[in-house]
Amino acid sequence: MEMKIAVLGGTGLVGSQVVKLLGEHGHDAEPLSPSNGVDLLTGDGLDEGLKGADVVVNLTNSPTFDEKSPAFFQQTMDTMLAAAHRQGVGHAVILSIVGVDQVPALDYYKAKVLQEDVLKAGPIPWSIVRATQFFEFVKSVLSWTSDETTVRLPATPVQPVASADIARAVARVSAGEPLRGVRNVGGPEVFTLDELGRIALQAQGDPRQVVVDPAAGMFAAVPGSVLTAPADAVLATTTFREWLTTQK
Template sequence: MKIAVIGTGLIGNQVVADLVAAGHEATGHSRSTGVDLLTGQGLDDAVRDAEVVVDVTNSPTFDDASLDFFRTSVTNLLAAAEKAGVGHIVTLSIVGVDRVPEMAYYRAKTLQEDLVKAGSIPYSIVRATQFMEFAEPTMSWTTDGDVVRLPATPIQPITSAEVAAAVADAAANAPLNGTRNIAGPDVFTLDELGRITLEGTDRHVVTDDTAGLFAVIKGDALLAPADAQLAGTHYRDWVRSK
């Protein structure tokens, strides 16, 4: 099967590798390969003859500009895919994305999903919980010296490799015309996750429910629903393996 993967970052490169290992003809595309979703440059060539298109791109910002990014990028991608006769589009999204209207980026991801659902191409949406790899970057936003301030927001971290495998699996199978949720096996509060991550270091976590991007998230909005597929990697094991 010929599959065009749009986005060659943390997830995209792993998706391509998983698909190639499974015997598919998968190619990654991004601005570095001459494909620009905002202008449409290179898109027609990227999706030509593709049976499936996988969208794992991301907005460069988390603010209101992300709405314009996804509105333009999805519109351009759907138009190119429809013209090429693509039969399935797979989009990576976030668990609970429609439950956090206070966050501009989550509103933008919800818009992305809605545009895909409204399009003419059969689709699969894979919603994942927060990546384990994002723990350190998240802490860097609210670090002052050796103090890291984090809210007690419940999260359910999953490895990027497990997310990529789920996206690749969706791409290799029939369209869901719906949403699949995937998540890690354990629930932590974000401040607890920070303390686990920083064990044995000079930094320490202070619980601050006003700190950082996740401060606006209330309750269990980011936790997987009951029908989610749970991955096998536990965060403590993942940290020890680094």
């Protein structure tokens, strides 16, 4: 059955892939972003964009990862849910993070928990897709705590996944019945973050050394293995090394 699916953040890394996948499966997938007149903070263009939509998918992200991020998610979710309710949208989907509710020391993770809670308390039947860390973000993670000779990383266990595999999971959930629950998605392999860093640097021909530093970077605040996929997760098949060969 063809559905009209509005994808907020539909021009971003995951959103653009979700729009393409939904289109290939016969759905009318509309990317909504500031580039086509939809502003989720103010609500400008949102009612028009959601007119006739069966589903709204929110893949927008806070411009910062600090203490300002909760206000962004509160405002954008309130705006989206109010407009979706006015337009009779029957299903709202967001993308969140595996283990997000178990890392209270991180402002951004607290903000994403708030986003989930606003969705659950809202008037629209809902689904949450929680993903592990993206392969695409490994380079940024390395850059946070590096200098000319060394990259410092904690030995935090992670189970990263390709954005293409996350997009497939989001598209599948968006085209289905509301879960009123969480679908966890992870990659096929668990690494410590320092090990992942070494593999990435070697693939790029980068001679810098990775040093284990339990206090380095954002993921230093993560307890235990909460960022790895839980037992009920859907595991993707693309490995990190396979993905790296496509990035050259």
